[in-house]
Amino acid sequence: MLSLAMWRTRLGKESALRGGTLAVAHAPLASPRRLDGARRSRCPATPTRDAAEAVGDTSGGPERLTFTAPDDWHLHLRDGDVLADVVPHSASQFSRAIVMPNLTPPVTTAKLACEYRARIMAHVPEGSSFEPLMTLYLTDNTPAEEVHRAKEAGFRAFKLYPAGATTNSDSGVTDVRKCFGALKAMEETGTLLLVHGEVVDPKIDIFDRERVFIETVLPTILDNFPNLKVVLEHITTKHAARFVLDGPKNVAASVTPQHMLLNRNALLVGGIKPHFYCLPILKREEHRLAIVEAATSGHPRFFLGTDSAPHADQNKLSACGCAGIYSAPLALPIYAQVFEENGALDRFEGFASVNGAAFYGVPRNERVVELVREDWRVPANYKFGDDVVVPLGAGLKLTWRLRT
Numbered sequence: 001m002l003s004l005a006m007w008r009t010r011l012g013k014e015s016a017l018r019g020g021t022l023a024v025a026h027a028p029l030a031s032p033r034r035l036d037g038a039r040r041s042r043c044p045a046t047p048t049r050d051a052a053e054a055v056g057d058t059s060g061g062p063e064r065l066t067f068t069a070p071d072d073w074h075l076h077l078r079d080g081d082v083l084a085d086v087v088p089h090s091a092s093q094f095s096r097a098i099v100m101p102n103l104t105p106p107v108t109t110a111k112l113a114c115e116y117r118a119r120i121m122a123h124v125p126e127g128s129s130f131e132p133l134m135t136l137y138l139t140d141n142t143p144a145e146e147v148h149r150a151k152e153a154g155f156r157a158f159k160l161y162p163a164g165a166t167t168n169s170d171s172g173v174t175d176v177r178k179c180f181g182a183l184k185a186m187e188e189t190g191t192l193l194l195v196h197g198e199v200v201d202p203k204i205d206i207f208d209r210e211r212v213f214i215e216t217v218l219p220t221i222l223d224n225f226p227n228l229k230v231v232l233e234h235i236t237t238k239h240a241a242r243f244v245l246d247g248p249k250n251v252a253a254s255v256t257p258q259h260m261l262l263n264r265n266a267l268l269v270g271g272i273k274p275h276f277y278c279l280p281i282l283k284r285e286e287h288r289l290a291i292v293e294a295a296t297s298g299h300p301r302f303f304l305g306t307d308s309a310p311h312a313d314q315n316k317l318s319a320c321g322c323a324g325i326y327s328a329p330l331a332l333p334i335y336a337q338v339f340e341e342n343g344a345l346d347r348f349e350g351f352a353s354v355n356g357a358a359f360y361g362v363p364r365n366e367r368v369v370e371l372v373r374e375d376w377r378v379p380a381n382y383k384f385g386d387d388v389v390v391p392l393g394a395g396l397k398l399t400w401r402l403r404t
Helices: 004-008 014-018 049-053 080-093 110-121 144-152 176-189 206-224 238-246 257-261 264-268 285-295 331-341 345-360
Strands: 064-068 071-075 096-099 131-137 157-160 192-195 230-232 251-255 302-304 368-377 382-384 387-389 397-403
Touching (some): 064 345, 071 302, 080 110, 080 382, 096 110, 110 131, 192 206, 206 230, 230 238, 238 285, 257 285, 302 345, 331 368
Parallel strands (some): 071 096, 096 131, 230 251
Antiparallel strands (some): 382 387
16 A cells, blocks of 8 residues: 555556545546535545545554644634634634634724634634634735734734735735835734735736745845744745745744645646635645645744635635635644654644744643544535535545544
8 A cells, every 4th residue: 555655656647546545635536526415516625435445554653642732823714604613623623723814804903803803702612722813914004003003902913915816815915015114013013924925916827926926025025124023824835945944033834734735736637626726726746745845844933824714615616716725624633644644743743733832922732632543534514604615635534533
């Protein structure tokens, strides 16, 4: 039975569909089919049943992992009635989560962030210690005073969305130079800048947008504000990984499960897979490999950020399908399996529970959690308001489960 490393040498070949449990997700998927329990999705986010049954060789591995409770440093919860469906998923897996502010309308002020936090807290299950860490949405017109108000309210970060780059980003930044007043205040107060690192110039190919941002926009920020802490969110390229590895100590990166698992073949080969569509878009295999290598390296400035982003199934399958992959209920087991298949389980706690807290300047969680080796299958979907949301790897067999 192929290990993940062996499988990679055969990427793109149909025979690779007999790879490890997670490895199969990298390969071109077979013809779409309906999963048992799927309500109507014709393109589920899963490999074929035969491939999903395959289990990587984990003989000799530990039966349980006990480690500091993890945090999610990049999370979308949406708003309204669906909070009741998605908040418990994150609360069951993570102690804290950085909550993204790209609502409609966006969370641009400390007052709006306080109100949003209250709506989230109303759906945290009784007995849970889950803490949403709120962020504010940076615009061309964010005043320095708002940065200070956010700091006083206990909020640690602003999110920079280039206008039009992703979901609900139309109110984002059109020119980073217009934000210099706010960025200066952030540097002075120790407020973090979280960056969706893509340019939106229509002349730039969508697969090159992250690289061009790193080469052009990011230096402008760092040259003018050398003490500003910056997180490159959901990195997808070898260029981003290398920048963090070689760059200044005030730059870190969050890493998603989908960008460790999938390359663009998974999205496009054998038919378009709308449940694998996310932004930044999936890249070539060489970039996925670089992301895995960086995340599992033990380097202290790479940490867990799921970018879990639920959309109703009907919106994912529409003529203009939404970008976003839902992973909150299963991200932790996926990450653990990737680390195991790369011989890096001893570095998993740092990535999941230590590095992010250190970079954000908050204490590590005091409680511990346990992952146990147990085969289970990802549900075909989860309730999402009046619809359903199809998760990453729907129908896939995983080998770790969080003990609750």
